[in-house]
């Protein structure tokens with residue numbers, strides 16, 4: 467059993483380079499101020515709270531629109 471819940475927040479796509487990230491959020495007991503910047507330099511998310519976000523690039527999926 468995990469002490470802190472990790473939530474699957476789905477996918478986010480970088481507006482600039484199209485990289486798709488799998489996003490998870492994790493609840494922490496203390497506040498966390500951080501941000502995630504894509505490798506292309508585009509800041510995808512910033513946060514300031516007890517939820518911390520983790521971005522994992524997905525390489526074998528293509529954007530379908």
Ligand SMILES: [Zn+2]
Pocket residue numbers: 480481482483484485504505506507508
């Ligand atoms: Zn990018």
